[in-house]
Amino acid sequence: MNSSTFAQYASKLVGAYSASYTDALVWWFASQNQSTQSDTIREICKTKYSVDDTFYLLRFLNSTFFLSQTVQNDMITCIDTVSNGTLTSSFATKGAFSGSQVFAWNPNTPKSYFWFLNQQSSDQLLALSLVCYYRTFPPQLMNTTFAYYRRNNVFPLNISSAMSSCYSLGLFSQNPFADSSQTWFNNQQIDMQHNAVLRLCANRNLNESQISTVFSLVNTENVVKQVKICLEMRNYGSTAVYRNYTPDSTESLVWLAFQNETVQAKAISNMCLGFVLKPDVGVFSIDEIDGIFSKITSYLSGSNLLIDRIKRLMENCLPFYTSIDFPTWVSHYSAPQTTVWLASQSVQNQVQFVNAVCKNTSISDVALLDFFRGTGIVLKWPMEVTYEILQCPRTQSNKTITNYSILMNLFWGLSAASCFGFFAFASILGTEIIVVRSKQQLIQRIFAPFNISLFICLITSAIEDCANATIWKLSSLAFATSANVMFLQQCIYLVSEISSSIWCLSYLYFCYARSETILSNVWPNSVSYIRVGFFISPLFILSPIVSQAVLISELAKWGDFENNVTFNLQALSAGVFLVFDVLLLSTFTRYIRQVHAAMSTAISPRFLIIARYGLASSFICMCYSLLSIIKPLTELWYPVGFSITFKPAMAILKHCVDFTLLFMKVSLFQDSWRESTTTVSGGPGGGRKNSSALGLSANSAKSITKT
Numbered sequence: 001m002n003s004s005t006f007a008q009y010a011s012k013l014v015g016a017y018s019a020s021y022t023d024a025l026v027w028w029f030a031s032q033n034q035s036t037q038s039d040t041i042r043e044i045c046k047t048k049y050s051v052d053d054t055f056y057l058l059r060f061l062n063s064t065f066f067l068s069q070t071v072q073n074d075m076i077t078c079i080d081t082v083s084n085g086t087l088t089s090s091f092a093t094k095g096a097f098s099g100s101q102v103f104a105w106n107p108n109t110p111k112s113y114f115w116f117l118n119q120q121s122s123d124q125l126l127a128l129s130l131v132c133y134y135r136t137f138p139p140q141l142m143n144t145t146f147a148y149y150r151r152n153n154v155f156p157l158n159i160s161s162a163m164s165s166c167y168s169l170g171l172f173s174q175n176p177f178a179d180s181s182q183t184w185f186n187n188q189q190i191d192m193q194h195n196a197v198l199r200l201c202a203n204r205n206l207n208e209s210q211i212s213t214v215f216s217l218v219n220t221e222n223v224v225k226q227v228k229i230c231l232e233m234r235n236y237g238s239t240a241v242y243r244n245y246t247p248d249s250t251e252s253l254v255w256l257a258f259q260n261e262t263v264q265a266k267a268i269s270n271m272c273l274g275f276v277l278k279p280d281v282g283v284f285s286i287d288e289i290d291g292i293f294s295k296i297t298s299y300l301s302g303s304n305l306l307i308d309r310i311k312r313l314m315e316n317c318l319p320f321y322t323s324i325d326f327p328t329w330v331s332h333y334s335a336p337q338t339t340v341w342l343a344s345q346s347v348q349n350q351v352q353f354v355n356a357v358c359k360n361t362s363i364s365d366v367a368l369l370d371f372f373r374g375t376g377i378v379l380k381w382p383m384e385v386t387y388e389i390l391q392c393p394r395t396q397s398n399k400t401i402t403n404y405s406i407l408m409n410l411f412w413g414l415s416a417a418s419c420f421g422f423f424a425f426a427s428i429l430g431t432e433i434i435v436v437r438s439k440q441q442l443i444q445r446i447f448a449p450f451n452i453s454l455f456i457c458l459i460t461s462a463i464e465d466c467a468n469a470t471i472w473k474l475s476s477l478a479f480a481t482s483a484n485v486m487f488l489q490q491c492i493y494l495v496s497e498i499s500s501s502i503w504c505l506s507y508l509y510f511c512y513a514r515s516e517t518i519l520s521n522v523w524p525n526s527v528s529y530i531r532v533g534f535f536i537s538p539l540f541i542l543s544p545i546v547s548q549a550v551l552i553s554e555l556a557k558w559g560d561f562e563n564n565v566t567f568n569l570q571a572l573s574a575g576v577f578l579v580f581d582v583l584l585l586s587t588f589t590r591y592i593r594q595v596h597a598a599m600s601t602a603i604s605p606r607f608l609i610i611a612r613y614g615l616a617s618s619f620i621c622m623c624y625s626l627l628s629i630i631k632p633l634t635e636l637w638y639p640v641g642f643s644i645t646f647k648p649a650m651a652i653l654k655h656c657v658d659f660t661l662l663f664m665k666v667s668l669f670q671d672s673w674r675e676s677t678t679t680v681s682g683g684p685g686g687g688r689k690n691s692s693a694l695g696l697s698a699n700s701a702k703s704i705t706k707t
Contacts, residue, residue, distance in 0.1 A: 001024070001028050003036060003039040003040040003042075003043045004043050006025060006028060006029060006040050006043070007040060007043035007044045007046070007047045008047065009021060009025060010025065010044055010047075010057055010061075011049065011053065011057060012025065013025050013026070013057070013060060013061075013064075022106055023108065023141070023144075026064065026106065026108070026109055029061070029065065030065055030109075030110055034068050034070055034071060037067065037068075037071045038070060038071055038074045041058070041061075041071060041074045041075055041078055042074065042078070044057065044058070044078065045078040045081060045082060051082050051083050051087070054078070054079070054082050055079060055083070055087055055090075055091060058075045058078060058079060058091070059091065059097070060097065061075075062075060063097035063098075063101070063102050063111065064097075064102055064106075064109050064110075064111050065109075065110060065111060066110060066111065066114075075091070076088060076091060076092060079091045099111060099112070099114075099115025099118075100115065100127070100308065102115065103115055103116060103127055103130075103131065104130055104131065104135065107127075107131050107137075107142075107145045108141060108144060108145040108148060113148065113149060116149065117149075117153065121156055121158065121159060123308070124155075124159050125158065125159065125162055125301075125304065125306075126306060126307050126308045126311065127308070128159070128162045128163065128166060128304070129162075129300075129304050129305055129306055129307045130261075130307040130308065130309075131166075132162075132165075132166035132169070132170070132304075133198075133199065133202070133304070133305050133307075134260055134261040134307060137170075138170070138174070139167055139170030139171045139174055142163075142166055142167050142170055143167050146163040146164075146166070146167065149163075150163075162304055165192065165195065165304065168184060169192075169195060169196055169199045170199075171184075172184060172185060172196050172199065172200065173196075173199045173200050173202075173203045174203075176200055176206075176214040177213075177214065177217075182217055182218050185218045185219075186218055186219045190222045190223065191302075191303075193220075193222055193223050194223055194226055194303065195303050195304065195305075197215075197220075197223050197226045197227055197230060198226070198230075198254070198257045198258045198303060198305065199258075200214060200230075201230035201234055201258040202258040202259070202260065208231065208234060208235075211230065211231065211234070212231055215227050215230075215231070225250065225254075226254055229250075229251050229254040229255060230254070230258065233251065233254075233255045234258070236255060238263070238266065238267045238270060238276075241255050242267075242276045242277070243279075244279075245279075246278065246279060246292075247267075247271055247276060247292045247296070248291070248292045248295040248296070253295070253296065253299045256296065256300075257299065257300060257303055257305050261307060261309060261310070264310050265309060265310060265313060268293075268296075268310060268313045268314055269313060271284070271289055271292060271293075271317075272289060272313070272314075272317035272320070273336055273337050273340070274335075274336035274337050274339050274340040275336055277378055281377060281378055282378055282379070282380060283336075283339045283340055283343045283378040283379055284340065284343070285340065285343040285344040286317075286318060286321050286340060286341070286343075286344040287344065289317060289340070290317070290318055293314040293317065296314065297311065297314060320337075321337070321340070321341055321344070324341070326352075326353075326356075329341055329342075329353070330353065330356045330357060330360065333353075333357050333360075333363070333371055334367070334371055334374075339375055339378055339379055342375070342379060343379055347382050347384050347385060350381070350382065350385045351384060351385055351388050354372075354385055354388045354389055354392070355388060355392075357371065358388075358389075358392040358393075358394060358395075365394050365397065365398070368392075368394055368395070369394075369395060369398055369480065372389050372395065372480055372481055372482075373479075373480065373481065373482045374482070376480075376481035376482035376483060377482045380483075380484075381481050381483065385481075386477055386480070386481045386483055389480050389481050390476060390477060390480055390481075395480050398479075398480075400479055401476050401479060401480060404472050404473075404475050404476040404479065405472075405476060407472045407647075407648060408469045408472035408473050408476070409469075410648055410651075411465045411466070411468040411469035411472065411648070411651065412465070412466075412469045414461070414465040414651050414652070414655055415461075415462050415465035415466050415469065417655060418458050418459075418461040418462035418465060418655065418658065419462055421458050421655075421658055421659060421662050422455075422458040422459065422462065424662065425454055425455065425458060425662055425665065428665055428666060428669055429446065429451060429665075431669070432669050433446070449509070449510055449513040450510060450513075450661075450664075450665070451665075452506075452510075453506050453507065453509060453510030453513075453661070454510075454658070454661045454662065454665060456502060456503070456506040457503055457506055457507060457657070457658050457661065458658055458662075460499040460500070460502045460503040460506070461499070461503060461651075461654055461655060461658055463495065463499045464495075464496050464499035464500055464503070464651070464654075465651060467492050467493070467495045467496035467499065468496055468647065468651065470492050471489050471492055471493060471496070474488060474489050474492070475489070487552070490548070490551060490552050491552055493548065494545065494548045494549060494552060497544050497545050497548050498545055501541050501542050501544070501545055501573070503654065504541050504573075504577055505537075505538055505541055505542075507617075507621065507657065508534065508537060508541075508577070508580055510661075511580070511584050511614075511618075512534045515584060515587060515588070515614070516531075518587055518588070518591050519587055521591065522587050522590050522591050523587070530583065533579075533580070534580070537576055537577075537580065540572055540573050540576040541573045541576060541577065542573075543569040543572065543573060544566055544569045544570045544573055546569075547565050547566040547569045548566055550565075551565075551566055566632075567632035567633070568632065570628065570631070570632035571628075571629050571632045571633055573628070574625050574626075574628030574629040574631075574632075575625075575629055577621070577625045577628065578622060578625030578626060578628075578629065581618050581621045581622040581625050582622060584614070584618045585615065585618040585619060585622060588611055588614050588615050588618065589615065591611075605671055609664060609667045609668055609671060610664065610668075613660055613661070613663065613664035613667070614664075616660050617657050617660045617661060617664075620653055620656045620657050620660060621653075621657055623653055624650055624653040624654060624657065627646050627649055627650045627653065628650060630646065631646035631647065631650065634646065
């Protein structure tokens with residue numbers, strides 16, 4: 001080889017290491033005297049390389065060899081000539097490539113040798129990891145390099161062992177089917193076998209079938225898990241790995257270890273910048289990321305696979321977050337890194353951040369809500385922060401949240417109405433006991449079936465309204481912040497279902513108590529069946545409660561469950577309730593017609609009060625039952641919330657029934673007061689008609705009119 005030949009092939013030095021050219025060119029140039037080296041530089045200038053290629057090649061030669069000042073001046077003259085002076089200053093100031101860059105390109109060079117000797121022991125290990133595991137150098141080159149390094153130096157045991165392992169692992173990885181390679185593997189300790197598995201798995205010249213064959217030929221008893229991970233996860237990308245495993249799991253660590261430098265760097269960067277999430281789609285905090293990096297560092301170091309670039313990426317992560325101030329985070333509110341930073345902050349700082357973002361007028365309302373909801377998925381906002389998000393005026397202006405708030409306030413209003421009705425009922429009952437002189441005993445009068453029924457109806461309506469209002473409050477919370485409140489909502493919905501079922505049973509109990517004799521007169525042949533129907537009705541009416549309890553247990557266990565059974569049972573329960581409403585409505589209507597047809601005298605005012613209000617409540621209950629059937633069926637047919645208007649309408653109808661019964665109570669109280677007044681004034685017969693004229697026995701009349 002001469003100067004002209006070297007100049008012709010010099011461009012091949014700049015590329016990746018080649019066994020055919022690199023060593024021959026490097027060591028020919030290194031062995032030449034100053035005069036030949038200068039001639040070679042001049043030949044390179046005469047060769048038809050582009051200006052940029054010439055600039056890069058000469059800079060590369062200056063970095064790789066220890067050149068005299070004369071040769072370096074010849075390089076500057078060459079650059080000045082080919083670039084017409086435009087790149088001369090740049091070449092002089094840009095300097096040579098770093099020693100680590102030259103070492104990574106080809107460790108078997110003079111510059112690489114001296115750079116390696118000047119490093120600390122820990123950095124020497126990092127450098128060896130780089131060229132042994134992340135570069136595709138032939139084992140023969142590494143053997144020649146280490147012999148060159150050891151010629152005049154004695155290295156510590158850990159460095160010498162790393163060099164020997166590098167060569168041995170290189171031979172095994174290059175030709176694992178050789179008997180010598182398999183014998184070597186079987187004779188190694190667990191740590192070396194572990195490294196051999198990683199090195200073999202990283203060899204992209206072998207496919208999965210070949211690697212599987214190799215593992216079947218050697219004794220992998222001590223590295224079963226590593227072999228399994230290699231075979232199953234070799235072609236996984238980082239997204240697939242971290243979707244199924246946490247970054248500090250054994251699977252993730254092994255997978256990361258047999259990836260190349262580029263994939264490792266991307267994985268580490270993604271972890272640091274918040275692109276890698278927890279299995280539950282939560283974001284890692286800075287401290288959690290730092291803990292993961294500590295485990296990765298320990299694992300790669302223990303396997304002699306940690307290189308300087310990866311180490312620096314992990315070390316620079318924490319300073320990155322601490323170097324950014326609060327206003328900058330606010331201005332970059334939607335970046336994944338901001339979510340990581342937020343996850344590491346106190347509740348007070350998160351509240352301050354939410355308020356700052358809310359007041360930032362440069363953010364549109366849609367983008368703001370998207371941020372609150374998207375961040376809520378991965379961050380799981382604390383309760384204090386969700387309150388601030390809901391209080392943000394721009395959040396409240398959202399149409400969906402406005403509708404939820406209207407429904408919530410409606411149910412709070414209905415609950416207040418139930419409380420008002422309860423206090424009115426208590427006041428009427430107290431006044432009746434004090435004012436009306438009744439022969440009934442005090443306890444008997446207070447605990448009359450009508451009073452018990454009305455008391456339970458008012459209380460359960462209030463509880464159900466409170467539960468529904470809370471559900472809509474949680475719906476607003478879930479919509480604005482993506483908070484996972486489904487389990488809590490279902491528990492509160494169970495309270496609502498229990499209250500609704502108790503209300504229905506209480507109403508049916510009262511209806512049966514007040515109309516048992518009328519049913520016997522109107523339906524004499526069927527009354528026994530009707531009585532059985534009343535007694536078994538709780539089995540149907542309470543069935544949605546059982547289904548809802550099962551749903552909650554499944555949610556607690558699995559996190560998801562189909563609600564179709566509950567909807568079907570709600571429809572069944574409402575259907576049973578509707579049958580009794582229709583039965584009672586037709587019974588009262590038919591009986592009143594019979595009485596009018598049989599009597600020419602006026603009907604008892606007290607009976608008329610019960611009959612009229614009974615007809616009204618039965619009709620309203622029938623409408624309530626119809627909606628109760630339609631609602632769950634609509635939930636099944638249109639699972640997009642089409643039935644959202646049914647629940648308020650049903651609640652209003654239920655309150656109409658409550659207040660119809662309350663007005664009945666008031667009317668009966670007024671009638672009792674008139675009766676008491678007439679009795680005191682000595683009116684004949686107390687102003688009452690004989691109940692037998694209505695076709696009822698005295699005891700039956702008392703059971704109907706007792707209040």
